[in-house]
Amino acid sequence: MAPRVAIIGAGFGGLCMAIRLERAGIHTYTVFERAADLGGTWRDNSYPGAGCDIPSHLYSYSFEKYASWTRRYPEQPEILDYLHHCADKYDVRRKIRLRTEVRRAVFDGGAWQVTTSSTEGERTETFDVVVMAVGQLNRPHMPDISGMDEFEGVSFHSARWNHDHDLTGRRVAVIGTGSSAAQLVPRVAERAEHLYLFQRTPQLGHPQAGRRLRALDADGVPVRAGAAAGVPGVDLQVRRGHPLSGAGPGVERGVTQAAGAAPPARPGARPRAAGEAHPPTIRPAASGWSSTAPSIQP
Template sequence: MAPSVAIIGAGFGGLCMAIQLERAGIRSYTVFEKADDLGGTWRDNSYPGAGCDIPSHLYSYSFEKYASWTRRYPEQPEILGYLEHCADKYDVRRKIRLRTEVRRAVFDGSKWQLTVTPAAGSSTSRAPQSGTAEGREPGVTGGPEFSDGGAQPTTGDTEVFDVVVMGVGQLNRPRLPDISGMSEFEGVSFHSSRWNHDHDLTGRRVAVIGNGSSAAQLIPRIAEQVEHLHVFQRTPNWVIPKADATFGPLAKLAFHFVPGLQRAYREWIYRYAEGTLYPALAQGWSTGLLKKRALQHLHDQVPDPALRAKLTPDYPPGCKRVVIDSTFYPALTRPNVDVVTDKIVRITPKGIETTEGLREVDTIVYATGFRSTEFLAPMEVRGRGGRSLEEQWQGGAEAYLGISVPNFPNMFLLYGPNTNLGHNSIIFMIECQVNHIMSCLPYLSAAGPIEVRPEVMAAWRRQLDAAMERMVWGGGCQSWYKTAEGRVTNNWPGPTTLYRRLTTKPPLPAYRPAGSG
């Protein structure tokens, strides 16, 4: 008898899990999605210019190649369309329960008890509006997306499953900066992942706080329409050019009809990223090459020496995620754009006050990233014997292969701790994880609930720690890869070829019947 499976989240990870269950003939699964549509981060992030810095033919499922990509680097509408195509083709949409949030997951000794409630607010791209006042537009300074993850109501319907697959990802909870006065701002403010499409930026005086990948994509799009744009930069990023291009009719026909062309093109992209970009992150042979390329790109696109100095990082390339973009620097050189490196003191009703004075604006965009190290929050998760996952992860989230956690039987994670990449496609990693989970399922009926062995987890931790020592992420920079204490909990420190080998090993030696140790 097939196990009943709860999949939490309908982004790339949750959909991949559902599709593989469907393909295996296992239909005793339910996908819970708190938003009002599927897509995950590609539903949420609809800001101008939102897109991916991994080529489209690699940023897709290996089992569902897609000849209809219109450009080398896909933008948000096309990626979301691809996910909708996959959900329809594999007939998993009927198994998705939208606007349904899992507040609590408790293992009762044999099964998982999920507390399920109607979602308080959908995680769509339109920001919630509050704080209206006569004579001005509403300020967007709060709402469900910006809650601090504190106590959540746990009343609701209880549903029981044999297996829980957490597909909520790492980049789903917006992070706002801790700046005094934010709630006092009289204009309109919102996070980049909750873009307010009702607010026209034409002729506005706008501030963007942050300069990472999201900011680098949206700034060129809005700089052309605003009256003036203030870009608040705390730390500059390394930027390399994006070799984007459209696929013309002949290329699309070739991808569709020439046998093996898509596979060969995908493999070439994968091997290039693995052979050239990964060594730079591991401080290997291509480190100097990456730095030289980034500095040349900066020199070519920013003629002003003073601005170039502001935009030159003082840490090694790859310590923070490298921005891949060819339009960001030109936007920063526009006469209506200022790069502000003064420290922000407070936000006032009229704008942003720095150590050098007040900059009056009517719109603030927070391109400040996500609460990436708070895996699974704010969901309450309790494993064997009532053990709290939050307490077990107090020193930082960790999981065997980024998938399984001791004391939490029959619970698996997709895009879990230490599985993010800085050089290749996360979809590759997700497929490896789903394949590992699928290989675990046949053992459940014979052994009952299974959990990863503590000694296996301890060995995994030692291996990760040793591998991290050679990576560039530890070098002198703050990033979303790390906890406040400096522990890297997000990134995978090895080549993806190694991860694939590890996740294809027979799973049973690493697991034991729940509570048998």
């Protein structure tokens, strides 16, 4: 008898669990999602500039390489589209109960008694396994700042962005310098009259080389110009998560060298003798560590 599985949360983790069970032939599972749609943090965080600072081909399921990313570092709408794509492709959407919150999960020694509430009321069901996939970014915390209740302007958390409030020409204060602020501050600064950024602890940041990927033609082949144009399949391999895709902005230069062009001489480098082989030129470039999702500031 197949185990009865309750999955709590329909974000990246919950969908992955559902898809894996489906592919393993286990169909006796239910995904509970209290919100009105799937997507988890990528549904909730829709502030200007929201995105991921991990390359798109790495921020994907291992079993679902995606050839339709348009940017090296994907933004929130594209990531959410990817999750919907996976839910539809692997036919797990039918197993998701939206607007259903898990209120209790009690193990009675032999099975789990899971109590949920929805518009249809409260009900308790029995499961053999409970998988917690609620994540940690689903409950924004508003800081307890003295005088906050006396502020007469509009205030909201980045994870509950007020898209109805136009910031054009306004004086805007942003509290916090986590990854959410790093993404939204440049976008808001373009529209605001003045932006004040308050930080408790200084952060170290660097520009993001978020280049766009080439469009695909009718046959699914990248329309590509430039140095790598003469090397078949390079951009498509980048999209599909080939190891070469970790090469970073210098991949085109490396491909050109691999195709026969001599590498540029480094200052002070020893001239190579005639016929001397060049060392391999396509290597993963070093990159710094960074967080993978919108952050909720304390």
